[in-house]
Amino acid sequence: MMGSHMTFPAETPPLATPETPLLRVEGLGKFYGARIGCADVCFDLFPGEVLGIVGESGSGKSTLLSCLAGFLEADAGRVLYRGRDIRAMAEPERRMLSRTEWAFVHQNPRDGLRMGVSAGGNVGERLMAVGARNYGSIRDTATDWLGRVEIAPERIDDRPRQFSGGMQQRLQIARNLVTGPRLVFMDEPTGGLDVSVQARLLDLLRGLVRDMGLSVIIVTHDLAVARLLADRLMVMKDGHVIEQGLTDQVLDDPQAAYTQLLVSSVLQV
Amino acid sequence: MIDIENLSKSFTLHNQGGAVIPVMAGAQMHVARGECVALTGASGAGKSTLMRMIYGNYLAASGVIRVGGLDVVRAAPREIIALRRETLGYVSQFLRVVPRVPTRTVVAEPLLALGRPQAEAFARAEDLLRRLNIPERLWSLSPTTFSGGEQQRVNIARGFAHDYPALLLDEPTASLDAANRAVVLDLIADAKARGAAIVGIFHDEAARALVCDREIDVTGFTPARVA
Numbered sequence: 001m002m003g004s005h006m007t008f009p010a011e012t013p014p015l016a017t018p019e020t021p022l023l024r025v026e027g028l029g030k031f032y033g034a035r036i037g038c039a040d041v042c043f044d045l046f047p048g049e050v051l052g053i054v055g056e057s058g059s060g061k062s063t064l065l066s067c068l069a070g071f072l073e074a075d076a077g078r079v080l081y082r083g084r085d086i087r088a089m090a091e092p093e094r095r096m097l098s099r100t101e102w103a104f105v106h107q108n109p110r111d112g113l114r115m116g117v118s119a120g121g122n123v124g125e126r127l128m129a130v131g132a133r134n135y136g137s138i139r140d141t142a143t144d145w146l147g148r149v150e151i152a153p154e155r156i157d158d159r160p161r162q163f164s165g166g167m168q169q170r171l172q173i174a175r176n177l178v179t180g181p182r183l184v185f186m187d188e189p190t191g192g193l194d195v196s197v198q199a200r201l202l203d204l205l206r207g208l209v210r211d212m213g214l215s216v217i218i219v220t221h222d223l224a225v226a227r228l229l230a231d232r233l234m235v236m237k238d239g240h241v242i243e244q245g246l247t248d249q250v251l252d253d254p255q256a257a258y259t260q261l262l263v264s265s266v267l268q269v
Numbered sequence: 270m271i272d273i274e275n276l277s278k279s280f281t282l283h284n285q286g287g288a289v290i291p292v293m294a295g296a297q298m299h300v301a302r303g304e305c306v307a308l309t310g311a312s313g314a315g316k317s318t319l320m321r322m323i324y325g326n327y328l329a330a331s332g333v334i335r336v337g338g339l340d341v342v343r344a345a346p347r348e349i350i351a352l353r354r355e356t357l358g359y360v361s362q363f364l365r366v367v368p369r370v371p372t373r374t375v376v377a378e379p380l381l382a383l384g385r386p387q388a389e390a391f392a393r394a395e396d397l398l399r400r401l402n403i404p405e406r407l408w409s410l411s412p413t414t415f416s417g418g419e420q421q422r423v424n425i426a427r428g429f430a431h432d433y434p435a436l437l438l439d440e441p442t443a444s445l446d447a448a449n450r451a452v453v454l455d456l457i458a459d460a461k462a463r464g465a466a467i468v469g470i471f472h473d474e475a476a477r478a479l480v481c482d483r484e485i486d487v488t489g490f491t492p493a494r495v496a
Contacts, residue, residue, distance in 0.1 A: 046347055049347060049350075196368075199367060199368035199369045200369055202367050202368075203367045203368075203369050203370050206367060210381065210382065227365075228367050231346065231347070231350050232346045232347070245328075245346055246325060246326075246346040246349055246350070248326050249325060249326055249327070249328060249346075252321070252326050252327065253280075253321075253326065253327040253328050255281070255328065256283070257283030257284060260282070260283050260284055261283075261284055264284065
């Protein structure tokens with residue numbers, strides 16, 4: 001039903017393969033006057049990979065995520081998505097990308113949902129934004145997605161404000177993933193949720209990442225969440241990436257002084 | 270299958286005055302397909318450190334660790350991820366899982382990650398859980414609430430779900446009763462018979478004698494200065 005609307009413009013290079021990165025970031029920087037938001041950030045993200053960005057508040061991890069997702073204008077460097085520089089892209093094209101191939105899950109579901117629109121409407125809206133018009137099939141797809149994020153079908157006409165925090169977060173995920181994106185940005189997706197609700201969400205996210213082959217960049221200050229979700233970790237401090245590598249290696253054998261401090265400061269449970 | 274040359278490792282404790290602790294130097298070992306090699310040496314001699322380095326969990330300072338053709342010391346993270354998915358399995362002493370995931374799925378996960386059909390992955394998981402005497406009524410529950418022995422058996426089932434060409438086993442028979450210990454020794458023997466190269470730590474000397482072809486005392490890899 002949606003196939004023709006969901007493809008990226010034809011002139012773009014072929015799909016990323018396991019051998020070529022989906023996203024390549026080169027020397028990315030953002031400055032607030034003399035203050036560094038983030039600087040000299042370089043990494044590749046391959047299809048199906050989950051990259052965790054960890055650091056304390058003020059480390060630049062959210063600034064970096066906003067620059068990558070196009071919410072903030074970077075001041076230096078390049079962000080190549082499937083070989084094309086996002087910073088050089090025209091605004092309508094970038095907006096189309098963020099509706100089709102990209103998704104963004106906010107920490108606060110209210111930032112990613114329309115609170116006055118029903119649950120089904122929230123999911124259907126993103127479908128309609130990419131051209132879906134058939135009401136019946138939009139509703140069917142929305143119902144299917146509510147099920148996939150474990151929201152009962154009879155809640156389809158309820159508004160998000162009638163949902164618990166965990167349900168709102170799951171609804172935001174359904175709204176984001178319904179168009180089958182390739183790259184998902186997540187900003188503290190489990191922040192502010194009870195531990196038991198977090199676990200359910202982590203389990204759900206892991207299943208979706210595996211089944212849909214998603215590439216994910218997830219910002220979190222929670223090292224336990226990073227360990228369970230991320231394949232690779234990037235540690236940030238004062239706007240700079242100070243260490244990166246395989247998640248369990250960075251956490252179990254940290255090399256930088258700051259990472260050692262960060263890891264050793266976590267209470268063991 | 271697993272070839273280690275001139276491997277060294279030190280820890281730098283930046284938050285404790287920058288102390289540099291050399292823990293390994295000149296480590297060397299070769300494990301062929303179908304062979305099981307036991308790491309021995311006193312507690313603290315570096316058995317687990319060596320095993321973690323082979324898995325890419327600890328960084329090496331220098332040297333070569335070749336597993337199925339990939340040099341783990343120099344490999345990019347995603348190459349190590351692929352190695353762990355396809356080639357190199359690891360049964361650690363402790364189960365680490367996402368809470369709430371049912372035991373059956375926990376065990377089937379290595380196969381699901383390889384893209385195997387769910388029915389096939391679940392059938393294999395159930396077969397292993399049955400062999401390891403995990404009662405069927407527990408399969409749909411998360412193993413996080415299980416006893417230590419049950420968790421260990423779930424961990425072993427998960428580690429043997431995929432037929433890895435190379436396997437690392439950290440105390441696979443510790444805290445198991447005689448019946449389950451025998452099942453695990455059978456699993457190890459089966460893995461050897463199909464050509465897996467295995468490196469293990471076994472405090473259980475009888476088990477070591479039964480499944481291991483050779484022993485390597487890691488005390489020989491202790492750097493001279495701290496020996």
